[in-house]
Amino acid sequence: MTVVVVGAGLAGLRAAEAVRGHGLAVTVLGDERHLPYNRPPLSKAALRESATAADLAFRIRRDDLGWRLGQPVVGLDLYRREVLLADDTVPFDALIIATGIRPRVLPVPGPPPMVLRTVEDAEALRRALTPGRRLLIIGAGFIGCEVAATARAMGCAVTVCAADAEPMIRPLGEHLGAGLRRRHEQAGVEFHLGVGVSGYEPSGVTLSDGRTLTADVILSAVGSVPNTQWCAGNGLDLVDGVLTDNRLCAVRTTAAGEEGAEAPVLAVGDIARFPNPLFDEVPRRIEHWSMPTDTGRRAGAVIAALLAGQSPALDFRPLPSFWSDQYDATLQSFGMPALGVPTLASGSWDGDCIVEYHRDDVLVGVVGVNRTRELATYRPRIGSVSDASQPAAD
Amino acid sequence: MKIIVDLDKCQNYGQCTFEAPTVFALDNDGVLVYQTEADSALADDVNAAADVCPMQAITIIHD
Ligand SMILES: Cc1cc2nc3c(=O)[nH]c(=O)nc-3n(C[C@H](O)[C@H](O)[C@H](O)COP(=O)(O)OP(=O)(O)OC[C@H]3O[C@@H](n4cnc5c(N)ncnc54)[C@H](O)[C@@H]3O)c2cc1C
Ligand code: SF4
Numbered sequence: 001m002t003v004v005v006v007g008a009g010l011a012g013l014r015a016a017e018a019v020r021g022h023g024l025a026v027t028v029l030g031d032e033r034h035l036p037y038n039r040p041p042l043s044k045a046a047l048r049e050s051a052t053a054a055d056l057a058f059r060i061r062r063d064d065l066g067w068r069l070g071q072p073v074v075g076l077d078l079y080r081r082e083v084l085l086a087d088d089t090v091p092f093d094a095l096i097i098a099t100g101i102r103p104r105v106l107p108v109p110g111p112p113p114m115v116l117r118t119v120e121d122a123e124a125l126r127r128a129l130t131p132g133r134r135l136l137i138i139g140a141g142f143i144g145c146e147v148a149a150t151a152r153a154m155g156c157a158v159t160v161c162a163a164d165a166e167p168m169i170r171p172l173g174e175h176l177g178a179g180l181r182r183r184h185e186q187a188g189v190e191f192h193l194g195v196g197v198s199g200y201e202p203s204g205v206t207l208s209d210g211r212t213l214t215a216d217v218i219l220s221a222v223g224s225v226p227n228t229q230w231c232a233g234n235g236l237d238l239v240d241g242v243l244t245d246n247r248l249c250a251v252r253t254t255a256a257g258e259e260g261a262e263a264p265v266l267a268v269g270d271i272a273r274f275p276n277p278l279f280d281e282v283p284r285r286i287e288h289w290s291m292p293t294d295t296g297r298r299a300g301a302v303i304a305a306l307l308a309g310q311s312p313a314l315d316f317r318p319l320p321s322f323w324s325d326q327y328d329a330t331l332q333s334f335g336m337p338a339l340g341v342p343t344l345a346s347g348s349w350d351g352d353c354i355v356e357y358h359r360d361d362v363l364v365g366v367v368g369v370n371r372t373r374e375l376a377t378y379r380p381r382i383g384s385v386s387d388a389s390q391p392a393a394d
Numbered sequence: 395m396k397i398i399v400d401l402d403k404c405q406n407y408g409q410c411t412f413e414a415p416t417v418f419a420l421d422n423d424g425v426l427v428y429q430t431e432a433d434s435a436l437a438d439d440v441n442a443a444a445d446v447c448p449m450q451a452i453t454i455i456h457d
Contacts, residue, residue: 014445038450059450061441290409293445323407323448332407372408373424379412 001307004029004083004090006073006230007098008036011269011292013058015096016065018300024307027066029073029083029090032118035060040289042122043146044325048154050126053119073099078234081263094264094303097231097242097250098296101224101270101287106138110200113218116143128217131155136205136215138197140167142324144221145180149326152187159213160184161192161205162222171322171333172367173342173357179349179369180326187327224287226271241285242267244274246314247302248295264306268295278317278383279336279364286320286336294318319382329369335382337365347371354378395432396455397440403451410443410452418443 003019005012008030019026030036034053041047041056068090075084082089103115114125125147129135135151137144140162148158164170166177167184181191196208204214226241235252237243243251250265267273269292273283298316305312324331329352340357347353347369354374357365363382368375397417406426410418417440418428432440434457444452 038448040448056450059444059453061445289448290446321409325405330405330407372406373420373422376408376411376420 001025001093002027002091003094003096003303004092005096005098006030006083007100007227007269007271008032008034008067008069009098009100009269009292010036010038010058010289011100011271011296012036012096012098013060014293014296015098015266015268015299016296017061018297019096019303020062020065020300022300022304024094024304025066027068027090029071029085030067030069031072033070034119035067035069037119039117040323042116042119043143044150046119047122047126047129047147047150050123051119056119073230076231076234078263078265083230092263094307095266096299096303097228097265097267097271098269098292099227099230099271101226101241103220104223104225106197106220106222108197108200110205111202113138113200113220115220116147125217125219129154129156133157133216134159134214135217135219136161136213137219137221138162138205139221139223140164140191140193141170141221141223142168142322144219145184145326146324147219147221148184148189149187152189152327156217158188159190159192159215161195161197161207161213163194163196165194167191167193171338173337173355175342175344175349176353176355176367176369179351179353180329180331182350183327183329224270226285228271236265241271241273243283244272246275246277246316247312248272248274248299248316249302249306264303266299266302268292268299274316276317277314278319279339284336288320288322290321291318317383319379330372331367331369332372332375333365333367334375334379335363335365337367340364342367346374395434395437395440395457397428397430397432398453398455399426399428400449400451400453401426403449404447405449407448409446409448413443413446414439 003026005028013036037053037056134157169177199206228238248266322333337357340359345354352370366378
């Protein structure tokens with residue numbers, strides 16, 4: 001029995017460790033040349049001070065995992081149970097999809113701006129951010145905001161432009177987003193919000209309202225696209241990542257029929273779109289660092305059960321968690337704040353605080369700014385605890 | 395089993411405290427405190443704590 005994991009990031013690593021822990025042979029295929037490394041520092045410390053993939057490498061628990069790195073997987077044949085490399089095929093008895101996401105590119109003419117996902121991206125950006133240079137960041141999500149803070153610390157002038165009305169508004173809501181914007185403004189960051197980009201120029205951008213912004217360095221941080229191209233043509237639902245059930249098994253949109261199609265296919269990490277009964281039955285992708293470990297462990301247990309002829313329980317209810325460092329603010333979140341309506345529980349929107357997010361009286365998420373210890377007490381209260389005893393819907 | 399936390403890397407996020415609460419804790423000031431020795435019966439928990447540390451600051455030396 002061989003399990004093949006495609007994607008050598010954190011989710012691929014944790015899934016491989018879990019699978020091997022259940023006694024199954026496993027090979028991980030990855031297009032990056034490096035063993036799995038930690039991405040969050042790429043917008044923080046590793047952007048300020050140079051860091052290599054080896055510096056950021058994850059601790060790997062086992063030395064009996066197979067690795068084939070530096071080669072992209074270009075195709076999948078579920079019927080033959082093979083994944084395709086440019087010049088080879090790799091057979092599997094079970095497959096784990098862990099290819100994550102890549103930065104979204106705006107359909108805008110002109111020379112493409114920089115992006116930030118890999119250690120090479122971070123090194124290129126770090127070299128460009130010499131003191132005094134003007135950085136323009138397109139997008140005011142987590143990565144855009146973190147880079148803004150880091151670049152200020154590096155002595156760059158920073159402008160952020162985004163279509164959203166406030167930074168990080170989608171996960172955090174308007175008031176906390178505005179509070180964080182004021183932190184950035186106090187640090188000297190200039191914002192142009194509620195405006196799109198219509199053209200890239202060698203020395204800046206043209207905005208949708210006709211204005212131009214000049215800059216020496218342009219970073220685009222406008223969301224992500226799941227890396228599913230290589231899975232196409234196999235009857236999987238790839239509308240937004242890989243749709244799975246609560247076991248993390250990929251949902252087939254066409255009747256499998258053929259014997260070959262029955263091999264377990266699972267998805268883990270940023271790419272997996274799965275229902276989490278902690279909140280509801282709606283499948284969602286969660287791009288948080290905590291998910292690779294939770295989904296990786298789950299995938300190992302599910303594959304071991306399936307290959308042993310057992311059916312795993314539909315009781316996977318991971319609690320998402322996120323953190324972000326900007327200046328002296330450490331943001332931490334548990335749950336899915338984006339699902340709820342925010343209320344300030346303590347502190348102030350502009351300073352250190354705890355914000356609760358409720359949906360129909362259920363606490364669905366909590367965010368703290370410099371409140372790590374108190375935040376911990378919220379963890380057991382998040383989600384629809386009462387539905388734990390109910391059977392999960394199909 | 396010996397436990398070493400690189401306190402230059404540690405950012406006191408407290409993720410480790412959820413996986414192995416008898417070994418890792420945040421003190422009243424929110425600063426990590428931890429035991430440098432743990433019984434091998436706790437190996438699973440301590441390994442899980444090292445996995446979830448966002449800074450990958452935890453090293454475990456098995457006896
Ligand atoms: C700059 C940055 C800062 C972040 N900061 C935070 C933070 O502060 N807090 C937080 O919670 N999260 C943060 N995240 C998110 C977190 O890093 C991700 O959630 C996590 O990396 C997801 O892991 P993954 O294994 O699912 O995907 P990835 O780490 O993306 O791994 C997928 C791997 O698959 C490879 N791959 C893709 N296509 C193919 C193919 N066809 N063949 C072979 N290999 C392929 C990719 O190259 C990659 O190596 C940050 C992310 C970035 C980029
Ligand atoms: S999880 Fe890591 S960074 Fe967080 S408190 Fe523990 S050792 Fe420190």
